[in-house]
Amino acid sequence: MTFEQFHLIPQILEALSQEGYVTPTPIQEKAIPIVLAGRDLLGCAQTGTGKTAAFSIPIIQNLQAKPRTPGRRPIKALVLTPTRELAIQIDQSFESYGHLTHLRHAVIFGGVSQQPQTNALNQGIDVLVATPGRLLDLISQKLVDLRQLDYFVLDEADRMLDMGFIHDIKRILPLLPKQRQTLFFSATMPPEIAELADSILQNPEKVAITPPSSTVDMIDQSLYFVEKNDKKPLLIELLKNKDITSALVFSRTKHGADKIARFLVQAGISADAIHGEKSQNARQRALNNFKDHKIKVLVATDIAARGIDIDELSHVFNNDLPEVPETYVHRIGRTGRAGNNGTAISFCSSDEMQQLKDIQKLIGKQIPVIENHNYVSDLATIAQYQAKAKVAEKEKAKKKWTGNKGNGDYWRRQKRQN
Numbered sequence: 001m002t003f004e005q006f007h008l009i010p011q012i013l014e015a016l017s018q019e020g021y022v023t024p025t026p027i028q029e030k031a032i033p034i035v036l037a038g039r040d041l042l043g044c045a046q047t048g049t050g051k052t053a054a055f056s057i058p059i060i061q062n063l064q065a066k067p068r069t070p071g072r073r074p075i076k077a078l079v080l081t082p083t084r085e086l087a088i089q090i091d092q093s094f095e096s097y098g099h100l101t102h103l104r105h106a107v108i109f110g111g112v113s114q115q116p117q118t119n120a121l122n123q124g125i126d127v128l129v130a131t132p133g134r135l136l137d138l139i140s141q142k143l144v145d146l147r148q149l150d151y152f153v154l155d156e157a158d159r160m161l162d163m164g165f166i167h168d169i170k171r172i173l174p175l176l177p178k179q180r181q182t183l184f185f186s187a188t189m190p191p192e193i194a195e196l197a198d199s200i201l202q203n204p205e206k207v208a209i210t211p212p213s214s215t216v217d218m219i220d221q222s223l224y225f226v227e228k229n230d231k232k233p234l235l236i237e238l239l240k241n242k243d244i245t246s247a248l249v250f251s252r253t254k255h256g257a258d259k260i261a262r263f264l265v266q267a268g269i270s271a272d273a274i275h276g277e278k279s280q281n282a283r284q285r286a287l288n289n290f291k292d293h294k295i296k297v298l299v300a301t302d303i304a305a306r307g308i309d310i311d312e313l314s315h316v317f318n319n320d321l322p323e324v325p326e327t328y329v330h331r332i333g334r335t336g337r338a339g340n341n342g343t344a345i346s347f348c349s350s351d352e353m354q355q356l357k358d359i360q361k362l363i364g365k366q367i368p369v370i371e372n373h374n375y376v377s378d379l380a381t382i383a384q385y386q387a388k389a390k391v392a393e394k395e396k397a398k399k400k401w402t403g404n405k406g407n408g409d410y411w412r413r414q415k416r417q418n
Contacts, residue, residue: 001024002022002023002024003016003021003022003023003024006032006033006036006057006058008057008061009061009064009101011064011098011100011101012057012060012064012097012098012100015096015098015100016057016097019097024050024053025049025050025053025054025209026209027045027049027209028051028053028054028057030207030209031043031054031207032057034205034207035055035058035059035062035183036061036062038062038181039203040181040182040183040184040201040202040204041055041182041183041184041201041204041205041206041207042184042197042201042205042207043183043184043186043206043207043208043209044185044187044206044208044209045187045207045208045209046187046329046330051155051185051209052089052090052093052155053097055079055153055155056079056090056094056098059077059127059151060094060098060101060103062150063076063103063126063127064101064103068102072124073104073124073125073126074145074147074148075125075126075127075128075145075148076148076150076151077126077127077128077149077150077151077152077153078127078128078130078146078149078151078152078153078176079127079153079155080130080131080132080135080152080153080154080155080160080169080172081129081130081131081156082131082132082155082156082159082163082165083131083159084109084111084131084280084283085284085287086155086156087108087109087129087130087131088109088284090107090129090155091105091106091107094127094129098127103126103127104123104125105125105126105127105128105129106120106121106125106127106128106129107129107130108121108128108129108130108131108134108138109130109134110131110134110137111280112279112280112281114134114137114138117138118138118143121144122143128144132160132165132168132169133165136168139172139175146175146176146177147177148177149180150181151181151182151183152176152180152181152182152183153182153184153185154182154183154184154200156185156187157184157185157186157193157196157197158187158188158189158190158193158326161192161193162324166192166196169196173199182200182201182202182204184197184200184201187326187330218342219332219335219342219343219344220341221332221343221344221345222343222344222345222368222369222370223369223370224347224348224369224370224375225348225349225369225376225377226348226349226377227349227350227375227377228351230375230377231319231347231375232259232263233374233375234347234374234375235249235260235264235317235319235347236267236269237373237375239264239269239296239297240269243314244296244314244315245312246290246296246297246312246314247296247297247298247313247315247317248297248298248300248313248316248317248335249297249299249300249316249317249319250299250301250317250318250319250320250322251273251299251301251319251320252301252320252322252323253320254275254276254277256320257273257274257299257300257301258275258299260299260319261297261299264297269296269297270294270296270297271295271296271297271299272286272289272290272295273298273299273300274286274287274299274300274301275300275301286298299319302322302327302330313334313342314342314343315335315342315343315344315345316332316334316335316342316343316344316345317344317345317346317347318332318344318345318346318347320347321346321348321352321355321356322359323355325355325361325362325363328346328359328363329362329363349377350377
């Protein structure tokens with residue numbers, strides 16, 4: 001299938017051609033016709049599957065087709081997203097796909113002066129991309145009016161829940177017109193998110209793309225058992241490999257991210273860190289330097305890493321295993337994009353065995369262990385891990401052989417009957 005088959009206007013097709021887009025991704029193939037038809041959409045999709053284009057392209061098409069009314073432009077589309085980085089990325093997508101149309105767009109988020117953002121709003125815009133806190137702030141100042149909205153997009157809903165934004169969303173919803181088209185995207189569907197979706201969507205079409213295990217299968221994963229004090233020396237040793245051209249390193253805490261970045265710089269490896277306590281300018285500068293390959297390593301917390309979308313990212317390192325197993329899938333999914341190879345390397349200390357167990361249960365596979373390295377952890381820990389892995393594999397093979405019909409009694413009965 002090609003984008004021409006969606007009957008998109010020439011301005012969008014030309015913009016997509018300039019971006020090098022030819023074939024839509026699975027979520028684009030399924031979602032774009034639904035949005036063009038005016039239906040509400042419930043999409044379950046990971047970051048990196050192309051969902052930003054799946055909603056921005058049809059919104060641009062439909063808004064471009066509407067006649068313009070005299071006077072200041074009212075906001076017709078609102079995209080709500082949890083982080084500054086993701087908001088900037090989405091706004092850039094509207095620019096990329098819609099720069100040949102007459103549409104105007106703007107992005108607002110906290111942590112920076114509101115003056116440039118309010119200047120853009122005062123000029124009149126069609127599409128607003130926003131984080132919840134800054135949006136509510138500007139609404140309270142009567143600088144944002146959403147009463148003429150046609151499209152509402154809630155992106156990364158599960159991350160909104162993790163970051164405590166659900167209450168802000170519930171404050172925003174009553175300010176939107178009841179007659180609107182709503183597009184709801186989430187990588188996972190915990191009960192709270194499913195309940196929210198039910199409350200704001202009207203008879204939606206449902207699209208589910210790329211379950212966690214399929215993302216995992218495309219990435220080369222490995223696991224190092226290493227104690228906490230040895231993680232940074234091991235990380236340096238691995239990063240000095242010339243085959244690693246760019247690496248995203250995940251830290252559980254902001255303080256930890258800063259420490260890792262300083263440690264790498266001291267070892268002669270170009271690096272920087274991004275997290276919620278850094279200014280937006282510092283975060284954007286570090287991200288741009290990473291994308292432009294001015295630094296080799298970017299160290300990030302999970303929240304700050306939302307919105308990092310780099311096709312050439314060769315490696316992801318989990319310096320700390322995440323508490324939530326689904327987060328592991330989000331992390332490693334940052335590599336292996338756009339048909340490129342991807343490698344994910346995880347460190348596991350003795351106090352992280354439960355997180356490892358939960359991750360492997362989610363992805364349905366044992367992560368291969370690298371045993372021969374200079375900072376190997378307690379051999380008893382590795383032996384215990386491997387013994388459990390062998391037992392799990394035997395049980396899996398047994399169930400497959402018996403057709404899940406119990407133990408060997410089933411086959412003994414079959415033998416007697418024959």
